[in-house]
Amino acid sequence: MASSSLLRERSRALPKLLSRLSLLRPMGGGPRTFPGGLNKWQYKRMHEKMARQKERRLLQQEKQLYQARLRSEIRAKLAGKASSEAADDSSSSIGGYGPMSSKDHIKALANRFMKEGAEDLWNEDDGPIRSAPRKRPTDPAPPLDLRKLVTDRRNLMEDHVGESRSSLASFDQRRRYSIAAGRGLRPGSKPRWRRNSSSEEDSDSESGFNLEGDTTKMYRETKLGVKKDSRFPRFSIGSEEKLEEELDEGGGRIARKKMMSGAALGNYDVKTERRVPRPVEERSNFANEIKEIRRELRKRDLFRNDARQHRAQEETLLTKRRFDECSISPLTIKALADARYVQMTVVQEAALPVCLEGKDALVKAKTGTGKSVAFLLPAIEAVLKATSNNMNQRVLPINVLILCPTRELAIQIAAETNVLLKYHDGSGVQTLIGGTRFKLDQKRLDSDPCQIIVATPGRLLDHIENKSGFSARLMGLKLLILDEADHLLDLGFRKDIEKIVDSVPRQRQSLLFSATIPKEVRRISQLVLKKDHVFVDTVGLAGVDTPIKVLQSCLVAPHELHFHLVYQLLKEHIMHEPDYKVIVFCTTAMVTAFMYVLLRDLKMNVREMHSRKPQLYRSRISEEFRESKNIILVTSDVSARGMNYPDVTLVIQVGIPSDREQYIHRLGRTGREGKDGKGILLLAPWEEYFMDDVNDLPIEKSQLPEPDSDMKRKVEDSIEKIDPSIKEAAYHAWLGYYNSIHEIGRDKTMLADLANRFCHSIGIDKPPALFRKTALKMGLKGIPGIRIRK
Numbered sequence: 001m002a003s004s005s006l007l008r009e010r011s012r013a014l015p016k017l018l019s020r021l022s023l024l025r026p027m028g029g030g031p032r033t034f035p036g037g038l039n040k041w042q043y044k045r046m047h048e049k050m051a052r053q054k055e056r057r058l059l060q061q062e063k064q065l066y067q068a069r070l071r072s073e074i075r076a077k078l079a080g081k082a083s084s085e086a087a088d089d090s091s092s093s094i095g096g097y098g099p100m101s102s103k104d105h106i107k108a109l110a111n112r113f114m115k116e117g118a119e120d121l122w123n124e125d126d127g128p129i130r131s132a133p134r135k136r137p138t139d140p141a142p143p144l145d146l147r148k149l150v151t152d153r154r155n156l157m158e159d160h161v162g163e164s165r166s167s168l169a170s171f172d173q174r175r176r177y178s179i180a181a182g183r184g185l186r187p188g189s190k191p192r193w194r195r196n197s198s199s200e201e202d203s204d205s206e207s208g209f210n211l212e213g214d215t216t217k218m219y220r221e222t223k224l225g226v227k228k229d230s231r232f233p234r235f236s237i238g239s240e241e242k243l244e245e246e247l248d249e250g251g252g253r254i255a256r257k258k259m260m261s262g263a264a265l266g267n268y269d270v271k272t273e274r275r276v277p278r279p280v281e282e283r284s285n286f287a288n289e290i291k292e293i294r295r296e297l298r299k300r301d302l303f304r305n306d307a308r309q310h311r312a313q314e315e316t317l318l319t320k321r322r323f324d325e326c327s328i329s330p331l332t333i334k335a336l337a338d339a340r341y342v343q344m345t346v347v348q349e350a351a352l353p354v355c356l357e358g359k360d361a362l363v364k365a366k367t368g369t370g371k372s373v374a375f376l377l378p379a380i381e382a383v384l385k386a387t388s389n390n391m392n393q394r395v396l397p398i399n400v401l402i403l404c405p406t407r408e409l410a411i412q413i414a415a416e417t418n419v420l421l422k423y424h425d426g427s428g429v430q431t432l433i434g435g436t437r438f439k440l441d442q443k444r445l446d447s448d449p450c451q452i453i454v455a456t457p458g459r460l461l462d463h464i465e466n467k468s469g470f471s472a473r474l475m476g477l478k479l480l481i482l483d484e485a486d487h488l489l490d491l492g493f494r495k496d497i498e499k500i501v502d503s504v505p506r507q508r509q510s511l512l513f514s515a516t517i518p519k520e521v522r523r524i525s526q527l528v529l530k531k532d533h534v535f536v537d538t539v540g541l542a543g544v545d546t547p548i549k550v551l552q553s554c555l556v557a558p559h560e561l562h563f564h565l566v567y568q569l570l571k572e573h574i575m576h577e578p579d580y581k582v583i584v585f586c587t588t589a590m591v592t593a594f595m596y597v598l599l600r601d602l603k604m605n606v607r608e609m610h611s612r613k614p615q616l617y618r619s620r621i622s623e624e625f626r627e628s629k630n631i632i633l634v635t636s637d638v639s640a641r642g643m644n645y646p647d648v649t650l651v652i653q654v655g656i657p658s659d660r661e662q663y664i665h666r667l668g669r670t671g672r673e674g675k676d677g678k679g680i681l682l683l684a685p686w687e688e689y690f691m692d693d694v695n696d697l698p699i700e701k702s703q704l705p706e707p708d709s710d711m712k713r714k715v716e717d718s719i720e721k722i723d724p725s726i727k728e729a730a731y732h733a734w735l736g737y738y739n740s741i742h743e744i745g746r747d748k749t750m751l752a753d754l755a756n757r758f759c760h761s762i763g764i765d766k767p768p769a770l771f772r773k774t775a776l777k778m779g780l781k782g783i784p785g786i787r788i789r790k
């Protein structure tokens, strides 16, 4: 008896002991302690499991309800009862034998949706889950008259500006009402939800109208333009909410599916499933028209906001605050003045006080607004402070580690650091990036010790794992910085970042910077940041994520026309812009190579940059493009983030970007430092669904330019001359890229068909054969239109 009670007592004491032990862990290993004394991996796995279970459970329920509805409809038909009668039969139920009415079905779904634990199915557009009970207006807004809306739109297009404005206002008001009133299901309104793996979209539930009247269509997801709250200031500094780690592992940078653990999400769901590309003709004209009106209204709102902000923005890119008002070393201020940096930019003014105070921070600011200086100044201060504390150390510690996703960006940041270290003798910076000789890195590290390292994750890990003494030097780390943090925390880099974080002291400051910080990144940022970190957002919820002065447009044209169009757009731009400097982004390295060869053959002053090029070549081209004017850079996403090429006049993106964030970063290569710029997104009709993901950005759909038959002929002649091996590689790369995009890749037959059309556009009649292994890996074996090598 005595021994069993002793055992019980011990087993009770064990979790406490474990939790204390985890508190005492000396260093490394990511976020501090987790409930129950679990380490972060156990904690992560636990949440992963919970989220999966919950998701499965909810999907199962939804499936059952849907099947019940179908069964009951079939029964109704067999019984010779009109379904419309059935719909009115309020006594029908899921479990009963009578047919289930559509009302009941909706009600059942709604019940499930509102159930405890159904938070997983909610998303930001659905509003707060448990909003305070609101008083319903005594005189609720009448249902929206869509026909009137269409007339209004026509009016808008004609000259009745005043009249149409009032109808816009009333539409807006109603929209606001439906959002402000929460997503509680009011009689007559439909439930809104996102399905985890559904290809269908919720039909037009926002207005309370059933446009298509079909239950399946209710699943279609409609992306609500959530009214941005103008009460938010231009930049906000707030304590981060409780965040937890992302649980998924997947397929690299362009992994499209971002399914997060709902268990840890608090009030939000971050599933970012996309809609399936759907031929435009399939939708009814009327529904299309409504959709278009919505888009137009949203855009009007944005443009109005933009116009208002425009002047303020111009004035506030540089603030009144000067660097010498900040507590940074006078020698750094001297170097800043040499570089002509006197006043701070908005992000510098907002982030510097927090960063210099030694706090952890997550900082969001638009592209080209001076984030690098905002983290380099605290970096230099950290080095100065550490050096003055440890004068007699035998091994020079690495005090600051800056991680970047690309090699060119690391080189660029190291160069900027050198500019700011100009008067600090004894302080130095070095890069550790892939594509260079490892031995050479080692030599440099030994012969020229430095306190700041700018690195790409892969090469840094190589050094941590293989260079003796390097890990010991990292033990002196005071500050860890992740530039383009959202990308580094993305699936492609996550594991490396986790390992790096495990190799540096836990007692450190960490800073995360990016122009885009999606919700899931905020959630997993605790992998690096302390719980009480500060979130500095200079864009604000009411702001637009892209530079105000960049004119953005979208052209939709069949694939066969893309190459002609790029040539024509470039020609027109060059004609109007004497100091032109253009970046053309392509989807993959090999498609980039194809585009480069084509434009070179068309006698354009063009350079290429992608991952298949040797590092020396990449560095040379990057430098040349930075220094030059009247030049075109054709590139893959290696140039999408952080690269500061001055005075880029136009950015063309050909094909669908890997995600919304990538669109914003690519576009951000122009319009830097508050300058003007232009961005064109060129999509095929079946890629147009991407516009739903960026519908909060001021992108105008433009008319295609008049086809120029002369140019068309020239392009065709040039395509004809391109080496077949380049074309073949482009086809394979194209297929790989789109196969990895969830929305397109899941319908393999459609993918094969689209790939064949791409094939024709690059001048190949018969699609090149794939290796059997590749086809198997891509799930393309046996798909009509896909050829396999014998």
Ligand SMILES: Nc1ncnc2c1ncn2[C@@H]1O[C@H](COP(=O)(O)OP(=O)(O)OP(=O)(O)O)[C@@H](O)[C@H]1O
Pocket (backbone or CB within 6 Å): 318, 340, 341, 342, 343, 344, 345, 348, 365, 366, 367, 368, 369, 370, 371, 372, 373, 514, 515, 641, 642, 643, 644, 668, 672, 673
């Ligand atoms: N205080 C300042 N005064 C004047 N120019 C500045 C100042 N700070 C930064 N700049 C300039 O602004 C430009 C953009 O800076 P930077 O590359 O740091 O932008 P970023 O916000 O990091 O952009 P991205 O999101 O694309 O990485 C650079 O040319 C830089 O020299």
